[in-house]
Amino acid sequence: MCAHRIWSFFFLIFALFTSSCHRQSIDSTPDVIILHTGRIRGNIYPLSLQGIAPLQHYPYLAGYIRQVREEASKKGTQVILIDLGDSLEGSFASFTTNSSNVIEFFNALRYDAILLGNLDSSIQPLQIESLQVPCLIPFIKKDGSPCIPNIPTAAKISRPNDRFSVYLIANFYGDTDPAQYPERFPVSFAGQTGIQPVRNIESQIASLGQIPADSLVLFAWQKFEAPNSQPTQFLQRLLKAGVDAILAQRVYGRQKLDAWADAGPADWNPPISQNILRNNGGFTIARLDLKRENNRWRVLRQQIIPMTANVAPPDPAIIARIESFAETIRKANISIGEASQPISENQILNLVLNAFTSLPNATAAIYTIQSVRSSLPSGTVTSSHLYRALPWNSPLVSLSLSAEELQILQSKNKDWTIISIKDHSSNQKHTVICPEFLARIALQQLNLEAQFQIVSESEFSFLANFTHNFAANNGGTLIAPKFAAPDGWQIHKPNHQ
Numbered sequence: 001m002c003a004h005r006i007w008s009f010f011f012l013i014f015a016l017f018t019s020s021c022h023r024q025s026i027d028s029t030p031d032v033i034i035l036h037t038g039r040i041r042g043n044i045y046p047l048s049l050q051g052i053a054p055l056q057h058y059p060y061l062a063g064y065i066r067q068v069r070e071e072a073s074k075k076g077t078q079v080i081l082i083d084l085g086d087s088l089e090g091s092f093a094s095f096t097t098n099s100s101n102v103i104e105f106f107n108a109l110r111y112d113a114i115l116l117g118n119l120d121s122s123i124q125p126l127q128i129e130s131l132q133v134p135c136l137i138p139f140i141k142k143d144g145s146p147c148i149p150n151i152p153t154a155a156k157i158s159r160p161n162d163r164f165s166v167y168l169i170a171n172f173y174g175d176t177d178p179a180q181y182p183e184r185f186p187v188s189f190a191g192q193t194g195i196q197p198v199r200n201i202e203s204q205i206a207s208l209g210q211i212p213a214d215s216l217v218l219f220a221w222q223k224f225e226a227p228n229s230q231p232t233q234f235l236q237r238l239l240k241a242g243v244d245a246i247l248a249q250r251v252y253g254r255q256k257l258d259a260w261a262d263a264g265p266a267d268w269n270p271p272i273s274q275n276i277l278r279n280n281g282g283f284t285i286a287r288l289d290l291k292r293e294n295n296r297w298r299v300l301r302q303q304i305i306p307m308t309a310n311v312a313p314p315d316p317a318i319i320a321r322i323e324s325f326a327e328t329i330r331k332a333n334i335s336i337g338e339a340s341q342p343i344s345e346n347q348i349l350n351l352v353l354n355a356f357t358s359l360p361n362a363t364a365a366i367y368t369i370q371s372v373r374s375s376l377p378s379g380t381v382t383s384s385h386l387y388r389a390l391p392w393n394s395p396l397v398s399l400s401l402s403a404e405e406l407q408i409l410q411s412k413n414k415d416w417t418i419i420s421i422k423d424h425s426s427n428q429k430h431t432v433i434c435p436e437f438l439a440r441i442a443l444q445q446l447n448l449e450a451q452f453q454i455v456s457e458s459e460f461s462f463l464a465n466f467t468h469n470f471a472a473n474n475g476g477t478l479i480a481p482k483f484a485a486p487d488g489w490q491i492h493k494p495n496h497q
Contacts, residue, residue, distance in 0.1 A: 029075050030289035030300050032164055032216055033068060037061065037285055038084035038249040039277035041119065041391075042094025044101045046326035047319060052092065052333060052384045057283030057307040058105060058322070059314030064285065064305065065109055067312050078162050081109065084249040084275065085117025085138075085222050088127070090391050092384040093325065095460065096332040099127050101325050107132045108321055113157040113168050116148075117222050117249075118186040122393050125190060138172035138222060139186065142194045154204040164292070165215040169204050169243065172197040173223040175234055183370070183415075184223065187440035188394075193450060201241050214292060217244045219270070224248035230268060238270055244297045245288060246272040271299045283307040333384045336464065337471025337478030343376040345369065348389050353419060355466040356433040359455060362398070364406060364420035366434035366442065368413075381471075381478050383464060392459045395436045399443070399452035400429040409442050422490045435459050 045053040065081060072079045083106065088099045106114055107130075116123065116137040128135055128151065136155055139147040146152065158166040178185040178197065189195045198204060201219075211217065219238055226248075238246070246268070275286035289301035305311055343351075349369050356365035374389045401409075403420065410418050416438070420430055434442070439452050456462035471478040 028300060029291070030077050031292045032078045032080060032166070032290045032297075033072055034080045034082070034218070034245070034247065034273065034288040034290070035065060035068065035285050036082045036084055036220075036247050036249075036273065036275055036288075037283075038086060038115075038117075038222075038275055039251060040083070040087035040102060040283070041090030042088065042099065042102055043091045043283075044105050044322055045091075045093045045329065046323045048323060048326050049329060052329065052382075059316075059319050060307040060309060060312050061283055061285060062105075062109055062315035062318040063312035064307065066315060068287075076163075078158070078164055078166075080157065080166055080218075081111050082157070082168065082218075082220065082247065083111055083114045084220055084247060085115035086119040086249075087114070088116070088120045088123055089393065090119055092333065092387040093329050095387055095391075095393060096329050097325050099123065100130070101322060103127065103130050104321055104325075105318065108318055112159070112166075113155070115170055115220055115222065116151070116189075118172065118184070121186045121189045123190055128190075136168060136170040136220070137189070138170035138198050138220075139189055139195045140198055141192065142196060147189050147192055147195055152207070153198045154208055156208060165212050167205075167208055167211060167215060167217045169201065169217065169219045170198065171201070171219060171221050174221060174231065175199060182441050182445070183368070183413075187437065187444065193440070201237065201243075205241050205243075211242065213295070216290065216297060217242050219243045219246045221246055221248045221272075224250045224274065226250060226274070235269060243270050245270050245290065245299075247286070247288070248272055248274040249277060250274055251277050266302070271297075271302070273302055274304070276304055333382050336381045336383060336386060336468045337474075337476055339376060339378050339381050339478045341378050343381075343478065345372040345375055345389070348372045348376065349417065351467060351470070352390070352463060353417070354470070355463055356396075357419070358466065359398070359433055361431045362433045364401070364418070364430035364432040366409070366416055366418050366432060366438050368416050368438070370415055371435070376478070386464055386467060387460060390460055390463055392435060392437075393461075394459055395454045396456040396459045396462050397434065397436045397439050397452040398455050399432050399434070399439050401432050401442070401446070402427075402429055405446055406430065406432070408446060412445050413441075420490060 043053065044058050045056055047056055069079050088094065088102050093101050111133045113134045113136060114131060116135060134155055134157055135151050136153060137147050137151045138153060140153065141147060154167065154169045156165060157168045158164065185197065186195050273286050273288035275284055277284060284304050284306050287301060287303045287305060290297045291300055349367060349372055352367050353365055356362060371392065372389055373391055376385055376389055406418055406420055409416065433455065440450060443450050
């Protein structure tokens with residue numbers, strides 16, 4: 001009898017142990033997996049064009065997404081795939097294909113939502129219409145109307161047969177005031193002007209109607225800069241509004257080392273999934289696994305995954321679809337000139353100043369070194385090299401400002417290079433050449449109406465034509481340029497030297 005009780009006791013312990021293990025294995029299976037990319041900047045090239053863009057990670061990204069979906073379908077887990085913006089424009093490939101390369105990628109992978117970021121501001125309605133994916137945008141007009149008609153700032157993004165309803169709230173720069181970093185906030189978008197970031201989160205969520213209790217509400221935070229301490233008040237505001245998790249897009253500059261383990265502050269509430277992205281396009285994917293327990297969402301996994309062959313095999317189907325753009329890109333990549341030595345970013349800034357002041361009637365110009373994104377190599381310099389350095393396709397404009405107004409802009413914008421004719425009377429107006437983006441910031445800061453003339457519909461096209469002629473006038477040699485404006489010009493801020 002005693003032995004029987006002993007064996008019964010052991011059977012009971014074994015049953016409890018196996019039950020506990022079984023329950024633990026069930027608990028470790030997520031109900032929802034969220035994958036989010038971002039900052040692709042158009043960098044999706046056919047693999048046959050390795051001479052233009054040697055490193056291409058999108059085949060592995062596609063392979064990983066397919067793997068996750070296949071595994072999740074076996075376990076009944078819902079997968080949500082989102083791009084947090086700054087992806088449609090920014091490369092020579094997207095410039096020459098009108099962003100069709102990235103649109104093809106997003107359509108083929110069946111993204112659940114695409115956010116439009118500030119670096120997508122030149123995108124046109126026809127391009128957006130080509131996306132077979134819901135789009136959201138974190139910007140509105142000053143009157144509160146949509147920045148782009150029919151593109152919401154918040155939306156339900158789950159599919160009809162999904163177990164959980166998923167809602168996405170678009171945000172740009174948290175609750176930061178645009179006046180704090182004027183150059184980082186767009187002032188126009190897809191031809192629309194008077195643009196500002198959405199800040200009424202409660203209104204965004206209210207626009208979604210009645211949200212079921214077991215839904216998942218995601219807050220997509222573009223331009224995330226991890227603070228040293230928690231933004232406690234802002235997080236409490238998100239919680240009160242009903243946000244369950246934050247998806248963040250953080251960009252590393254060229255001098256910062258990779259830190260893929262840094263998936264976001266682990267102790268934030270709502271929890272945060274952070275994707276760390278390289279400036280001008282890096283391919284990583286952030287993953288957040290969630291489980292619904294006790295009327296809340298529990299985090300099972302936070303991870304940033306760099307896309308390599310070690311993570312997933314390449315997807316041959318997406319490789320074939322992108323290869324169809326090879327001939328278009330190859331034909332557009334013409335030679336501009338020969339450089340005997342590399343041309344630095346500061347020297348490229350000089351080239352831009354030369355280009356602007358070559359225009360008839362120009363008496364001033366504005367540019368910033370931050371707009372120059374890379375140097376030019378020695379040897380044959382092609383269109384793709386120049387676009388990598390100056391990836392801007394918005395209009396180039398002229399506006400009328402006084403010498404006093406230029407001085408005000410100089411004091412307000414420490415990173416701007418402003419040049420003008422020395423002996424120009426302060427009573428007369430300068431004809432200032434600059435990108436539309438800087439013109440709108442300047443006019444806002446001066447409290448002037450947005451009045452200017454378009455010089456060229458494409459800043460890059462204008463600069464590419466000037467650079468080609470610049471080299472041709474030197475026997476085909478693209479020398480490292482100095483600022484060669486006419487005599488009598490002055491540099492208000494010589495940070496380009």
